[in-house]
Structures are given as C-alpha cells and as structure tokens.
C-alpha cells in the first residue's frame with residue numbers, strides 16, 4: 525500500500541490526511557506542536573466557496589458535519605470605515621444558507637479536522653530533514669530522534685517549512701513591514717450591546733490617517749463547540765513597528781496585556797463605539813504576528829517530495845484566502861493521487877495546478893494588503 529508522510533498537522537495537512545485516508549492510503553502526519561492546543565496564529569478564519577468545496581471533497585461526512593455545526597453564523601457584509609465611523613466602502617454578499625461554512629474558530633476547526641485521525645497524527649515530532657533513498661522512497665528525520673519512511677513526503681509545515689528549505693532552498697518569504705496585534709472580545713450579554721449592528725454582519729475595517737488600522741469580525745458559534753471556546757469578536761490592530769513604537773524584539777517579548785494597552789492607546793481618539801470594542805477585549809488574548817508573503821518560485825523537478833499551503837505560498841491574511849488555498853491544495857493533491865496515475869505523474873499534475881494558482885492568490889492578497897495597509901505603511905515611510 526502507498527504510504528504518504530505529511531510534515532505538519534495544520535489546516536492543509538489534516539485535510540489532506542482525511543482525504544487520503546478516505547481514499548485508502550496509509551498516512552502518517554508528523555506535527556511539531558506537542559498537543560493540538562491553541563497557539564498564536566489567529567482566531568477567526570474566513571472560509572470561502574472554494575474552501576467549502578475543498579472541505580466537502582476531503583472530509584468524511586461526519587467530520588464535515590462537525591465542522592459545519594461548530595462554525596460561526598454566516599455574515600453578509602464586508603465594510604470599511606474612517607476612525608470616526610463613517611462608512612467608506614460596503615460590499616454585501618447573498619446569504620449562502622446554513623449548508624455553507626463562512627467562518628470558523630481556528631482551534632475548534634483544527635480539533636474537528638483531527639476527528640478519527642488519532643492513530644495517524646503524531647504530535648511532538650518536528651521534521652528536520654529528508655533523504656530520498658536508493659529505491660526512490662523518502663526518509664524523514666525528527667528533531668526529537670527517530671525517522672520514518674514512505675513513498676511520498678508532503679511538506680505542509682507552514683511558513684517556516686523545513687521541507688521547503690531543503691526542496692527549494694532559493695525560495696524566499698518577504699516581510700511586508702506590517703505587524704498585527706490580534707486579540708478578541710468575549711461576546712457576553714454585557715458586551716453584545718457594544719457591537720455596532722453592521723460589525724456583527726461580517727468583517728469591518730477601520731483606519732485613521734496616522735498609520736493605524738483595525739479589523740473586527742464576530743464568531744458566533746452555530747452550536748457550542750466541544751472545545752469550550754465561547755462566542756467572540758476578533759479584534760486586530762495593524763501598524764508598522766515604527767508606528768507601534770516597538771521593535772520586533774520587544775514586540776514579540778511583550779506580555780499580552782502590554783499589546784492590548786498599545787491597541788487601546790492607538791485607538792484612543794477614535795469613535796467611542798470602536799474604542800469600546802478594544803477596551804473590552806480580553807487583555808490576555810493579545811499576540812503579535814508579522815505579515816509576510818512568499819516570492820513566486822519556478823517549478824522544480826518533480827520527485828517524491830512536494831509542498832502544500834503556506835509551506836510554499838504564504839500570503840498576508842488580507843482577503844482571508846490562505847487557509848482556503850491550503851484546503852484547495854489538499855483537494856487537488858488527493859484527487860490526483862486517487863486518479864490511478866503513477867505516483868510521480870500524479871504529483872507533477874498537482875504541482876502544475878498548485879504552483880500558478882497559489883502564487884496568483886498571493887498576488888491578489890498583496891494587492892488587497894496594499895489597499896488596506898498601504899496607507900499605514902506609506903504614512904510611516906514619509
């Protein structure tokens with residue numbers, strides 16, 4: 525039986541593992557995290573129609589149903605405002621009905637994707653390198669010791685991918701010079717009244733002319749998830765390190781409460797309704813992230829090692845398409861592998877689709893980042 529090794533048990537790696545298991549492959553996922561606990565990678569993930577199609581293709585019906593039941597209530601609006609809360613852009617979307625998934629909580633989503641994979645995913649295993657054996661198989665090695673061998677290795681190990689660094693060492697990831705301070709405001713009967721009606725309808729972007737922007741989006745679970753995560757409003761402050769007043773070393777060492785304080789101060793002259801949302805956010809929920817984008821990479825010679833998701837095409841979260849693109853990669857790779865072609869032909873067919881598609885999506889996200897953050901970055905540079 526063909527044995528497939530997946531480095532990374534994030535969104536793309538787990539969706540692929542589900543699809544390949546369903547298609548009868550022997551799969552082993554190696555995940556660096558010691559356990560499937562929440563980590564600082566954001567709270568709310570927007571799922572688009574492509575992501576829905578990929579989830580429907582990859583997941584067994586019971587897992588898809590769990591993801592849907594524990595997703596957030598559908599929104600229908602993306603809007604932008606000045607810091608005085610004057611609307612400058614609004615785009616509405618038709619209500620897609622209860623079948624469609626439009627947003628998920630990252631931790632709850634990951635837990636649902638793990639359903640039924642307990643014997644497949646090994647936590648606390650960091651892939652450090654691989655070697656193609658004389659017989660054309662692949663052996664991976666782990667930082668914790670030990671190794672494993674399979675017919676194909678899929679690097680689904682995110683932006684810092686160890687597999688990418690070995691397979692395409694010339695690939696580069698660019699720092700866009702923007703930092704985000706992510707946090708969330710618990711939605712309780714007390715805080716519910718603080719959320720402007722339109723902010724409850726999807727994603728809202730507020731910006732001033734001093735180089736700060738802030739995003740807001742609710743997750744109101746359709747049914748309470750088994751993870752125990754309760755409804756919240758995602759709150760994120762965006763600015764350059766200069767505008768935030770902290771270099772990276774300090775920023776990434778700062779306590780969550782200090783980051784929350786920066787967000788409170790940054791928005792202190794904004795409309796009261798926006799200030800309230802940051803002021804009532806959970807100070808312990810804040811963490812910083814760097815906004816990055818992969819530079820396009822030319823196709824490489826196909827072999828028994830390939831890449832998927834952020835490992836090859838990282839993009840800024842603007843547009844909310846990184847996870848959706850990782851899910852599409854999983855769908856395409858699983859479909860090619862299941863089509864009965866020889867293994868390397870299937871991998872080549874996947875790479876022919878994945879590479880141009882992934883970098884086209886990166887380009888679109890960069891255009892949107894320029895629209896949203898450009899002013900923040902440019903006002904700092906001048």
Ligand SMILES: Cc1cc2nc3c(=O)[nH]c(=O)nc-3n(C[C@H](O)[C@H](O)[C@H](O)COP(=O)(O)OP(=O)(O)OC[C@H]3O[C@@H](n4cnc5c(N)ncnc54)[C@H](O)[C@@H]3O)c2cc1C
Nearest residue numbers: 532534535536556566570651682833834844845846847848
């Ligand atoms: C704040 C934020 C908000 C976002 N919002 C959205 C959104 O709304 N919609 C959207 O579509 N996308 C969004 N994205 C992007 C999305 O999160 C990523 O594109 C997506 O997670 C990529 O999935 P992946 O499986 O490729 O990588 P990841 O989900 O990052 O998974 C990689 C996994 O590999 C593991 N790993 C890393 N190195 C190793 C190693 N050496 N060995 C073993 N395991 C390893 C990691 O621990 C991790 O679990 C957002 C990103 C951020 C940061």
